[in-house]
Amino acid sequence: MSLHSQYKVKTSFRRKPLAAIILASALAPNFAFAQAASTGIVEEILVMGAVAASAATTSLEQVYDLPQSQSVISGDILERELGLDYEAISKRLANVTFNQNNTRGASLSIRGVGKRAFAEVQDPSVLVVQDGVSFGLTALGNFDFYDVESVEGFRGPVGTWGGKGGSSGAVYVNTKRPSFEKESDLSLTIGDREALIIKGALGGPIIDDLLAWRGSFVVDKGRGYYKNRYNTNYTLYDKNRLSGRVQLLLTPTENFEARLSVDTESRAPQLQNGLTFYHDQPEFYENGQPTDPTGTSAQAKLAGYYSYPNLNDLSNRTWVPARDWFVGRDFNGDIYTYEDYVSGEELEEVYFNQIEGQTVSNRGALLELKYAFENADFKSVTAVREYTFDAHNDEGTPFDINIDGGGGVFYRQYSQEFILDGRVEDAFKYRVGLFLFKTDNDITSKTGWGSDAGAWFASNTQYNLLDRNAGDNRGSGLALLRDTLDNARKIGHTYVNTQSNAIFGQLSWNWHPSAQLTAGLRVGTEDRTTGDILTIENHGSGRALNPVGVRDVKLGGFASITNGNLGTNIPNADGTVTLVNNNTPEQLSLADQVANRYFGVPITDIPGQAYESLTAAQKAQVGAAKSIRAAQVGQLYSYVESDYDDTLYTTLLTQSFEIKDGIKVYGTWQYGEKSGTAFQINGEPVGVKPEKTNAYEVGLKTILFDDTLTFNIDAFVMEIKDYQQAVRAVDDFQTQVNIDNGIAPEQAIAYITAQGNVNKVKVQGVEFDAVYSGIEYLSFRLSGAYNDARYKDFKNSPKPPELNYLSSPFVDQTGGRLPGAALWTINYGAEYRVPVWQTEFHASFNTAFTSDYLNNDDLSSYSRVPSYSRTDVAIGLGRLNDGFDVTLIVKNAFDDDTHEVGWVSYSPYPYRRWVGLTFSGTF
The missing domain is CATH 2.170.130.10 (TonB-dependent receptor, plug domain)
Structure with a gap:
């Protein structure tokens, strides 16, 4: 053949x-x-x-x-x-x-x-x-x-x-692949929220029995369900996609074929990020202590908060009003208040001014070659793919706080695979192959600030110095608040280059007419280099308020205290910032410029004299502004690099027995290793160990009642060692900063949440798939799983926010279920298709049920997602002779909006009920 x-x-x-x-x-x-x-x-x-x-x-x-x-x-x-x-x-x-x-x-x-x-x-x-x-x-x-x-x-x-x-x-x-039969399919869908979806495919022979082609495309456009109150022209989770694929199939001989496929999705902006609703931060932790005694939350800044000077006496509290900077600000004729910040759920809208969204693209090509020998088939697949992502994020308000922040990705992969499938008489079948894989990835992180950022990120003490209690210096303080971060941009690049190679093979032995033994092995090598650089891209209006530098990144600011710890500028005990003797003349002149610009002090011929003439209160204001900037600039570093290389193994051993015709049982052992990696935490190289999984499975497969009932079921256990996910780790950089700031070493240790390893995870459960078609014109589908995925040893978990009062940096989550792992998932549906005169009526539905789960990696009780189910329905009528069909489609028919939740915010479910009408035909 x-x-x-x-x-x-x-x-x-x-x-x-x-x-x-x-x-x-x-x-x-x-x-x-x-x-x-x-x-x-x-x-x-x-x-x-x-x-x-x-x-x-x-x-x-x-x-x-x-x-x-x-x-x-x-x-x-x-x-x-x-x-x-x-x-x-x-x-x-x-x-x-x-x-x-x-x-x-x-x-x-x-x-x-x-x-x-x-x-x-x-x-x-x-x-x-x-x-x-x-x-x-x-x-x-x-x-x-x-x-x-x-x-x-x-x-x-x-x-x-x-x-x-x-x-x-x-x-x-x-x-779908090219064929030598002429094909032409087209569908047009119009629906809710200005949706327009056009899909088409066309193909057939170019030269009979030698060259065939297939072209396909999709246009998917429409508005999202959630609106942006700042600019109603934009909606969240809109669609703006155009993709196409062209394939050629060459068959010069009966034994050889070649297939070339090229596809592309053009760059287009979509608001697929930033859909976040906010709610009040809980006032107290589980132990009764206040969650925000120093006024760091959005609620404190926009609405006010209670200050507790003595946490041992909670009856002694003082109300601190909202920050004047944000009170009474007008946007589009509306005064923005804290109620606007937290009312998105009720109004089904967001209200932020950074609305560029994200721009993505995706394209690739593959060349597949096949040759059929007498007792074996050879296949080669050569491919390249490229993907880009560029996001612009907002903090959730119309104020100019976060500007041009977000992330970007430029990713490219190259792969080559050779496969040989063979058989030895009727007893043995085998597959052997070679897999080569290379990736180049430039991951960009961007942080930008606007003129409102200083007032937003200031601590309550700093804000008091610069605004509330500034007295005659209030004008200077407001100018410092505005300039300290305005138009500054910080950028980071992570370069990940990976080379993965593997040889693999699998052998099946039919050692009995009703028994088959299969064994497989994969041996792969992983060679990964990760490099990082993090620096200031644009200093903005507050350049003169820079630290001297951070690590080896020089920022040109003036030093203010003798123990400048990497160039940051900590005020003296009285809040002032005093110049030190080791400032260069250029640095002293920079300090004079600050005194002149914000306080009107004339600059003299003696460097530093203008700054030293400031009052203690004025120096305290400069110190507060410099501290706000230093805290947001945070860590910086020149290029640092780390490497990871390893040999990874995957194995398979399975035995199956056919008990009788249409009933088969099997047992399987699978072992797999997921590559570890090397990366940096705050510029310090760290490693993540490879993840190792042992999976055991016993199952039953059936085809019964004259092929009208199929029921498959299996029970499984997966034991995972060094499971990779977010953990709590030591932040060496910040720890050293704390020590340089005079904090005792035993109290200076800082921690950060980063990728790492959980000692042990165990997953066990039952899965099933069934289809019944014993009733004419009607079929039923049912599949699902009972899935118990738990941490068996996880003592270094990040603290959930409701436990932040604990002195320990870790909590023990051993025994907890993995985030996102529901105990039950069930999918069920039915389809009815019946001839009616010269047409066919068809109706179908699919329902997906998911039981409750915790969504966050820290297993916060506030991240619980309750059980939910979602149903899609399709009802249509089509002609028999030319394939023309009209179908009414309802997605999420009961408008379930169960969503992820969190401590102060959550992301609503973006795919709300949608109704559309599809016209399709084969021509």
Whole structure:
């Protein structure tokens, strides 16, 4: 059989319910489905190019032999219910969770493992593969998926079959390939919030039996549900996406084929970040102590707070009013108050002035070569992908506080994979391969400040010096508050370069007609270099208030005290800032400029004389301004670099037995290692150890009642050593600063939350997938998991905010469930398709249920997300002869808005109820 003929699906008209197609889509990977449009009758379904089962064409029964926990959905199901992204996919794959964030920070979890923050220096736990190309970043797939053939989810460590490898599982997205049959599909969707979605695919032979092509595209535009009160032209979670893909298939001989695929998504701005609602900070900790006795919260600055001079006597308190700087400020004819800051949920809107959002792009190319030998098939996949991300964030108010802050990513990956699939008679099948992978990543962090930043970030004491209690010097104090951070910009670059190479192999031995033993091994090397630089990009209006320098980064400020600790300027006991003798004439002149600019003191011929003539109160104001600036500038450093290299292993051992026709049991052991990494905390190199997972699984797979019922179930245990996530670690830089400031060494130790290792995690549970199609025209789908993911040894957890009163820098979270890991997830749905005269009526729904969980890494009780369920519905009518169809689609039909929560803020669920009408046809 020629390779290109494998892409033709045979059909005939033996009566069989359409649900057999759904059965195939739910249980077997990488299907091309044969469907008779009028009655949904099929005789034969051929499985082609199964990623995890075989490189050659196989049958449904052969895929049933695959002894591994998996879920699969067809592209047809996603198409009918307008499922375009990770969020839609995760609602239809058992025990796969989409951790919502913006385009850069979102992640996938399998079995509760994989939730992560913005940590591009580390590999994802869940491998994402599109058309045989492994994604080094989950963000490469956080766009629209279109022209999809099928999506497969595999649970447990993967890697012996090829690709990059995933320590907790993998999701494969398989798009439709070119064929030598003419194809043309087009759909147009119009819907709520000015939505316009256009999808199309066109293809067929260019030269019969030699060259075929396929082109596909998606346009996805629409407003988001949440409004920005500052400028109502902008909405949050709007869509502005345009993607296209072109493929060529060359088949010069029966044994050889080549496929070239090129895709691109153009850069376009979207407001996929900044959707944050705020609420009152709790007034007291669990021990009854006040949470904000010194007035650092937004509530204190915008509405006022109670000051407690003696925390042992809480009855003695003083009300401190809001900061005058922010009172009575007018925006768009409205006076902005604290009530505006916290009323977003009620009004379903945000109110901030930094509305540039984020701009992203994604593009790539692959060349796939296949050659069929007599007893083996060879495949080569060469690919390159590029991704960019640029975000501009806001602190959540219309004031000019954070300006041009956010993050950026420029990521590029190169991959080359060689695979040889072979067979030795009927007893052995094998796969061996080589995987080469290189990534280059420039991660940018940006912090910028506006003219309101000084007043916002000042401590209560500093604000009193510069404004409330400034007396005759109030004008000078307000000028210092305005200038200290205005228009300053701080920028950091993290350069991550990785080279990953691996050899892998898998052997299956049919040692008995009803028994198969499979063993696999992957040996990979990881070589990663991480470099960091953090500096001031623009000094802004307050350049003269700079520290002398931070570490080896010289900032040119004047020194004010003899123990200047890396050049920062701490006021004397009385609040003044005194010049020291080791200032250069240039530094003394800079101090004179400050005295002249803010206090009108004439500059003399003697450097430093003008500054020294200031009063103690005036020097205290300068000291406060310099301290505000130094605190926000924080750490700086020139280029620092660290390296990580390791050899990583993945193994697989599985035994399956067919008890009787259509009933198979199996047991599997999987072992996987996730690469560690090297990175810097405040410029100090630290390391994260590799993550090691042992997974044990026993399962049952069935095809029963004349192929009308399929039920798969497995029980699993995963033990993870050195689990990678946020932990509490020593901040060596800040500790040294504290020591330089005269703090006793035993009290000077500072801590920071950073990526690290949890000693041990254990995940155990049961997963199941079922499809029933015994009722004509009707099929049911059910999948889900009971998933108990817990820390078995986590003594260095960051403190949740409600426990910040504790003196210990750590809390012990041993026994707690992993963040984002719900105990129960259940997906269920049904589809009804029936001929009506010359048309076909179809209706379907899909419901995804998730039980409650804690969302934050610190397991704060304030981050509890209650149980929820979300339902998508599709109802349509189509003609039989030309494939024209009209479908009404309702996503999140019951408008569930269950959302992530937090100590003082939370992100509402962005995908609110949406109704659309889709017109589609095959021409």
